[in-house]
Amino acid sequence: MTRIAIDAMGGDHAPHEIVAGAVWGAQEYGVAIELVGKQDRIEQELDKIAQDGIYSDCGTGGKPKRIKIDLNKLDIKITHASEVIEMGEAPGQAIRKKKKSSIVLAVDAVAKGSSDAVVAAGSTGAAMASSLFGLGRLTGIDRPAIAVTLPTMKKPIVLIDGGANSNCTPEMLFQFAVMGVTFSKNVLGIENPRVGVLNIGEEAGKGNELAQATYKLLDEHHEKINFVGNIEGKEIFLSVCDVVVCDGFVGNVALKITEGTSSMLFRMIKSEFKSDLVGKIIGLLAKPFMKRIGKKINYEEFGGALLLGVKGITVISHGRSKAYAIKNAVRVAKEAVETGVNEKISRFNEEQ
Amino acid sequence: MTRIAIDAMGGDHAPHEIVAGAVWGAQEYGVAIELVGKQDRIEQELDKIAQDGIYSDCGTGGKPKRIKIDLNKLDIKITHASEVIEMGEAPGQAIRKKKKSSIVLAVDAVAKGSSDAVVAAGSTGAAMASSLFGLGRLTGIDRPAIAVTLPTMKKPIVLIDGGANSNCTPEMLFQFAVMGVTFSKNVLGIENPRVGVLNIGEEAGKGNELAQATYKLLDEHHEKINFVGNIEGKEIFLSVCDVVVCDGFVGNVALKITEGTSSMLFRMIKSEFKSDLVGKIIGLLAKPFMKRIGKKINYEEFGGALLLGVKGITVISHGRSKAYAIKNAVRVAKEAVETGVNEKISRFNEEQ
Numbered sequence: 001m002t003r004i005a006i007d008a009m010g011g012d013h014a015p016h017e018i019v020a021g022a023v024w025g026a027q028e029y030g031v032a033i034e035l036v037g038k039q040d041r042i043e044q045e046l047d048k049i050a051q052d053g054i055y056s057d058c059g060t061g062g063k064p065k066r067i068k069i070d071l072n073k074l075d076i077k078i079t080h081a082s083e084v085i086e087m088g089e090a091p092g093q094a095i096r097k098k099k100k101s102s103i104v105l106a107v108d109a110v111a112k113g114s115s116d117a118v119v120a121a122g123s124t125g126a127a128m129a130s131s132l133f134g135l136g137r138l139t140g141i142d143r144p145a146i147a148v149t150l151p152t153m154k155k156p157i158v159l160i161d162g163g164a165n166s167n168c169t170p171e172m173l174f175q176f177a178v179m180g181v182t183f184s185k186n187v188l189g190i191e192n193p194r195v196g197v198l199n200i201g202e203e204a205g206k207g208n209e210l211a212q213a214t215y216k217l218l219d220e221h222h223e224k225i226n227f228v229g230n231i232e233g234k235e236i237f238l239s240v241c242d243v244v245v246c247d248g249f250v251g252n253v254a255l256k257i258t259e260g261t262s263s264m265l266f267r268m269i270k271s272e273f274k275s276d277l278v279g280k281i282i283g284l285l286a287k288p289f290m291k292r293i294g295k296k297i298n299y300e301e302f303g304g305a306l307l308l309g310v311k312g313i314t315v316i317s318h319g320r321s322k323a324y325a326i327k328n329a330v331r332v333a334k335e336a337v338e339t340g341v342n343e344k345i346s347r348f349n350e351e352q
Numbered sequence: 353m354t355r356i357a358i359d360a361m362g363g364d365h366a367p368h369e370i371v372a373g374a375v376w377g378a379q380e381y382g383v384a385i386e387l388v389g390k391q392d393r394i395e396q397e398l399d400k401i402a403q404d405g406i407y408s409d410c411g412t413g414g415k416p417k418r419i420k421i422d423l424n425k426l427d428i429k430i431t432h433a434s435e436v437i438e439m440g441e442a443p444g445q446a447i448r449k450k451k452k453s454s455i456v457l458a459v460d461a462v463a464k465g466s467s468d469a470v471v472a473a474g475s476t477g478a479a480m481a482s483s484l485f486g487l488g489r490l491t492g493i494d495r496p497a498i499a500v501t502l503p504t505m506k507k508p509i510v511l512i513d514g515g516a517n518s519n520c521t522p523e524m525l526f527q528f529a530v531m532g533v534t535f536s537k538n539v540l541g542i543e544n545p546r547v548g549v550l551n552i553g554e555e556a557g558k559g560n561e562l563a564q565a566t567y568k569l570l571d572e573h574h575e576k577i578n579f580v581g582n583i584e585g586k587e588i589f590l591s592v593c594d595v596v597v598c599d600g601f602v603g604n605v606a607l608k609i610t611e612g613t614s615s616m617l618f619r620m621i622k623s624e625f626k627s628d629l630v631g632k633i634i635g636l637l638a639k640p641f642m643k644r645i646g647k648k649i650n651y652e653e654f655g656g657a658l659l660l661g662v663k664g665i666t667v668i669s670h671g672r673s674k675a676y677a678i679k680n681a682v683r684v685a686k687e688a689v690e691t692g693v694n695e696k697i698s699r700f701n702e703e704q
Contacts, residue, residue: 088555153619163552166560200515200604203440208518208601233608237616249560250605252552253598256585257606261613264589267505268648272641282637289624289631296620 001032001075004333005115008037008045009084009102010122011321018121019045020054021326023069023076028327029334032075034115036106039080046071056323059300060291077114081105084122087319091125095133103127107134110312117313117333119304121321127314128164128307135312138342140349143168144309145176145248146316147183148255149302154239158184158193161245162305163252170213173197173245177218177225179308179345180243186339187306188242196231196241198250206230210247218245262297266290303328306336308345313337353384353427356685357467360389360397361436361454362474363673370473371397372406373678375421375428380679381686384427386467388458391432398423408675411652412643429466433457436474439671443477447485455479459486462664469665469685471656473673479666480516480659487664490694492701495520496661497528497600498668499535500607501654506591510536510545513597514657515604522565525549525597529570529577531660531697532595538691539658540594548583548593550602558582562599570597614649618642655680658688660697665689 006022008015015037023046026033035042050071055064081102085094095104103122107130109115120127124146132144146162160180165172177195184193197214199207204215207230218227228241233254236244246254269290273283295301303325304317313336317329336342358374360367367389375398378385387394402423407416433454437446447456455474459482461467472479476498484496497513512532517524529547536545549566551559556567559582570579580593585606588596598606621642625635647653655677656669665688669681688694 090557153616153623166552166563198605200518200601200608205442208599211518211601233605233610234612234615236609237612246605247560249552249563250602253550253585253602253606254609256552257588257609258585258613260586260589261610262617263586264505265614265617265645265649268645269642271505272645273638275641279641282634282641285634286625286638289627289634290621293617293620293624297617 002334002337003032003034003115004330005034005036005106005109005118006326007102007106007118007120007122008035008042009081010120011317012319013322014121015041015045017322018326020049020056021321021323022330023049023071023074024054024067024323025327025330026074026076027069029331031330031334032077034077034079034109036079036081036109037102038082039078042078046076054323059295059298059324061294062291079105079109085126087123089123089126091123091129094126095130104130104134107131107314111135116337117315119315119317119326119329119333121317121319121326124163124316127316131307131310131312131314135310138309138311138349139346141175141179141309141345143172144307145179146305147180147308148305149188150236151297152237152239155190155242156188157236157239157242157244158188159244159246159251159255160308161248161251162255163248164307165248168210168247170210170217173210173214173247174217174221175309177243177245178348180245181225182345182348183306183308183341184242186341186344187335190242192226193242194226194228195243195245196228198244198246198254199230199232202230202232214245266294300325301328303330303332306332308341311342313342354686354689355384355386355467356682357386357388357458357461357470358678359454359458359470359472359474360387360394361433362472363669364671365674366473367393367397369674370678372401372408373673373675374682375401375423375426376406376419376675377679377682378426378428379421381683383682383686384429386429386431386461388431388433388461389454390434391430394430398428406675411647411650411676413646414643431457431461437478439475441475441478443475443481446478447482456482456486459483459666463487468689469667471667471669471678471681471685473669473671473678476515476668479668483659483662483664483666487662490661490663490701491698493527493531493661493697495524496659497531498657499532499660500657501540502588503649504589504591507542507594508540509588509591509594509596510540511596511598511603511607512660513600513603514607515600516659517600520562520599522562522569525562525566525599526569526573527661529595529597530700532597533577534697534700535658535660535693536594538693538696539687542594544578545594546578546580547595547597548580550596550598550606551582551584553584554582566597618646652677653680655684658684660693663694665694
């Protein structure tokens with residue numbers, strides 16, 4: 001049985017929502033879990049769940065529903081971690097200093113083989129640093145990168161790097177393309193994924209030095225990578241490619257702008273409907289439709305992004321994750337384990 | 353009387369929509385215009401307008417309305433340009449080779465003093481290159497940058513650079529901050545504008561080398577610039593600052609992602625309402641509300657972005673601009689001339 005280690009202490013709503021999401025994921029996806037964190041806190045949470053179940057809005061933002069959890073049927077292991085890495089701490093330093101922290105021990109569980117993957121909603125930097133040092137890099141990969149699955153009108157698209165590397169070389173972006181393709185093919189089931197470079201124009205000579213050099217490198221290796229050229233930001237959601245490659249700075253800005261734009265639009269829509277009585281009534285009628293859209297683009301549905309390039313599976317969840325997002329992150333972790341995405345990245349690189 | 357030169361041949365809908373927008377702007381904002389392009393084509397368009405007026409959806413995407421234009425009351429000058437720079441041409445080469453092109457002669461009109469500003473909806477690169485070479489740089493400015501005004505829930509925010517410079521130094525970003533502040537204060541009327549660096553986290557050490565060094569530089573000069581630190585993409589629309597500074601690559605990606613995200617959301621909303629009969633009815637009722645929001649975030653309302661840092665006013669409009677956008681671009685040009693934003697940038701730099 002696949003076992004997923006969860007950093008029970010990471011994230012804005014830890015440990016309450018994290019433990020709830022973990023057991024919910026275990027029940028829904030039939031996996032074993034390893035909860036890593038302060039033992040007494042985790043046991044308290046489990047006791048509450050045993051009595052009362054868990055409560056979640058299921059990503060709708062509406063009234064929480066009660067979900068019954070039968071803990072006796074689940075395979076739950078608790079691993080005590082006496083320390084917690086906080087959001088503000090410098091990641092490299094923190095993982096060296098806090099060897100007994102929940103994220104370090106959760107990654108360690110994968111390194112030792114007691115679990116198959118980690119889900120982490122705490123400091124992204126700490127999750128990356130502990131994965132890099134605890135698990136090591138895959139053959140042929142210089143730097144791990146974050147692969148984020150984005151919803152579009154048609155099939156989902158993978159953006160890589162979503163924020164692991166702020167300063168990149170063309171060679172790193174080429175490796176991101178290889179990892180993104182392997183993920184898209186094996187986890188999302190997309191055949192011969194098309195790769196685009198995130199850029200500010202379509203022509204080959206467009207963009208900054210990095211984008212130009214990456215274009216050249218991918219173009220030279222088009223027999224290995226199904227390279228379709230430059231992709232502009234406005235095309236990302238139009239399914240013109242399946243994998244978008246960029247450095248982690250641009251990628252992270254892009255992701256957060258997407259989040260900012262959609263939340264501004266939803267607020268504008270709400271306030272527009274509130275402008276008069278007719279609007280209020282129509283707004284009420286339109287609510288279920290708007291909710292369905294909100295659900296489609298909600299990060300909670302996607303659960304988390306995969307850190308690709310390390311010898312193990314690390315799923316990085318949003319710091320604001322509640323139970324529903326963590327449940328979905330457990331699914332992402334399970335799928336990554338079962339499809340063997342890491343072995344396939346290594347194989348791709350060995351074949352070169 | 354302020355006179356605005358318009359590249360009548362630039363943009364996807366030139367010359368028809370450009371000439372229409374120019375005369376509309378002249379009538380609405382009481383400015384004189386100088387239409388630069390193929391004389392016979394421009395005269396044809398003016399003849400049609402004299403007989404039939406102009407038609408515009410006024411940025412709503414709905415049925416076009418007829419707007420009556422009294423050409424006899426307007427001060428219109430035509431300057432013949434025998435050449436046109438096409439979208440695909442390399443800007444630097446094109447402006448050297450095509451000295452009789454509409455964009456080069458439109459900028460020349462400002463350089464010679466027959467007009468006070470240029471509006472250009474053709475190749476952004478050609479508009480920048482001809483402005484840089486035709487008008488020269490302001491004192492203390494190494495590279496001109498594009499200042500884009502973005503709508504938020506509260507007051508508008510300025511993003512600079514929106515795409516003029518793909519590779520930047522911290523010193524360039526510092527100058528962008530100076531220009532953005534002068535624009536925000538004098539054109540948008542915002543007192544003591546707050547400046548933020550577009551970054552992937554709030555802490556000082558976050559981001560790529562450029563963002564880190566820019567943070568340091570702005571922080572050192574906080575007596576001149578009201579620097580509020582790093583701004584994440586999701587905060588751009590939350591009015592936490594008034595001027596967002598970034599390199600032109602990141603800025604252009606950010607702008608196009610904003611465009612892509614909103615158009616995907618609007619398509620999703622449309623398709624969600626179409627899912628059943630009740631939805632169709634509610635969708636119809638909700639249409640006027642959605643239209644009003646569409647109008648609020650429509651680039652056509654903003655008309656165009658200012659190229660700051662050159663000795664003259666150049667307004668860069670979207671290539672897809674129709675009459676309504678060009679009319680608003682004329683307004684932007686007029687405001688920039690009247691507020692003397694360039695003189696104020698020069699003065700800021702001379703005082704240092």
